[in-house]
Amino acid sequence: LQSEALEKIKAAENLKELQEIKVAYLGKKGSLTKVLKGMGKLTKEERPVVGEIANRVRESITEALENKSELLEKKALEEQLEKEAIDITLPGRPVNVGGPHLLTSIIEEIEDLFIGMGFEVREGPEVETDYFNFEALNLPQGHPARDMQDTFYITNELLLRTHTSPVQARTMREYKGEKPVKMICSGKVYRRDTDDATHSHQFTQIEGLFVDKNVRMSDLKGILDTFAKKMFGQERKIRLRPSYFPFTEPSVEMDISCKVCNGDGCSVCKGTGWIEILGAGMVHPNVLEMAGYDPDIYSGFAFGMGPERIAMLKYGVNDIRQFYTNDIRFLKQYHKA
Numbered sequence: 001l002q003s004e005a006l007e008k009i010k011a012a013e014n015l016k017e018l019q020e021i022k023v024a025y026l027g028k029k030g031s032l033t034k035v036l037k038g039m040g041k042l043t044k045e046e047r048p049v050v051g052e053i054a055n056r057v058r059e060s061i062t063e064a065l066e067n068k069s070e071l072l073e074k075k076a077l078e079e080q081l082e083k084e085a086i087d088i089t090l091p092g093r094p095v096n097v098g099g100p101h102l103l104t105s106i107i108e109e110i111e112d113l114f115i116g117m118g119f120e121v122r123e124g125p126e127v128e129t130d131y132f133n134f135e136a137l138n139l140p141q142g143h144p145a146r147d148m149q150d151t152f153y154i155t156n157e158l159l160l161r162t163h164t165s166p167v168q169a170r171t172m173r174e175y176k177g178e179k180p181v182k183m184i185c186s187g188k189v190y191r192r193d194t195d196d197a198t199h200s201h202q203f204t205q206i207e208g209l210f211v212d213k214n215v216r217m218s219d220l221k222g223i224l225d226t227f228a229k230k231m232f233g234q235e236r237k238i239r240l241r242p243s244y245f246p247f248t249e250p251s252v253e254m255d256i257s258c259k260v261c262n263g264d265g266c267s268v269c270k271g272t273g274w275i276e277i278l279g280a281g282m283v284h285p286n287v288l289e290m291a292g293y294d295p296d297i298y299s300g301f302a303f304g305m306g307p308e309r310i311a312m313l314k315y316g317v318n319d320i321r322q323f324y325t326n327d328i329r330f331l332k333q334y335h336k337a
């Protein structure tokens with residue numbers, strides 16, 4: 001009985017078979033149990049002998065069953081591990097990581113340049129009042145220069161700001177005509193312009209304002225020249241042309257030299273070698289006065305530029321609409337690693 005059982009245990013291939021063997025020998029109706037149950041029929045002398053043998057057989061079968069069961073469990077676990085193994089050498093799935101929009105990067109770069117020259121960064125609302133967008137900037141109702149910036153009106157008094165210049169007026173007013181102002185401000189502006197390669201109905205501007213005692217035109221020129229050289233390279237030159245803005249006097253437009261040289265020689269933009277990038281001037285006395293600054297004591301300069309145009313010039317983007325159509329192939333070219 002013992003050797004037969006041990007033989008079967010050895011041959012068992014899985015835990016189910018092993019369980020069947022256990023029942024067949026040690027179960028209620030198992031062969032060994034039968035032997036034990038038959039003990040009563042034996043003589044007094046036979047009983048301890050047979051009992052001892054039966055116990056030994058049961059122990060050895062139990063032990064064999066336990067050992068085998070352990071072995072089979074281990075084997076099953078190994079098989080499962082093998083089957084569910086992860087191949088850590090497989091290449092991972094690529095994760096698409098976003099990056100800042102080219103326009104965001106350019107605006108941050110320009111802001112950093114001016115922060116480095118001591119300007120603070122401010123913000124203003126996109127939905128603006130007629131007062132701050134026009135009137136406080138020396139553009140009263142009916143002023144013909146209002147037509148220079150075709151406006152989206154919301155109500156008679158509210159509009160989408162056409163430039164970032166209202167932030168000048170807001171900042172000066174906050175500083176109460178007492179402290180010097182040295183700020184820049186970036187943000188979205190809106191105009192009823194027809195979209196084309198260089199115009200968008202919604203675009204961004206960066207405004208700068210410096211008001212203090214004895215601020216002169218030469219300070220403006222120095223700051224703008226430093227900006228142009230840092231932004232586009234030391235070889236660049238700037239040119240200030242007389243212009244007109246109601247809120248500055250005198251007013252200028254700044255051109256930057258755009259001679260581009262490469263392996264094929266040199267070429268110049270628009271045939272003139274100069275490209276316009278911003279408007280600027282000395283803050284008009286009326287604007288200072290309306291904001292609470294005494295024009296006999298304080299003077300200042302202001303400028304306003306379009307970061308799209310600057311990014312176009314710096315990176316050779318030939319259509320402003322590229323900034324707003326969100327073609328990921330275009331945007332990805334400018335993601336820094």
Ligand code: FA5
Binds near residue numbers: 199279320
């Ligand atoms: C102004 O908006 C003045 N507020 C700038 C200024 C500020 C002058 C402070 C003096 C003192 P202008 O309309 O020229 O000026 O616009 C400034 C810049 O915005 C332009 O040089 C150009 O780069 C950009 N710009 C103007 N219109 C558009 C448009 N439709 N699409 C894209 N960029 C534009």
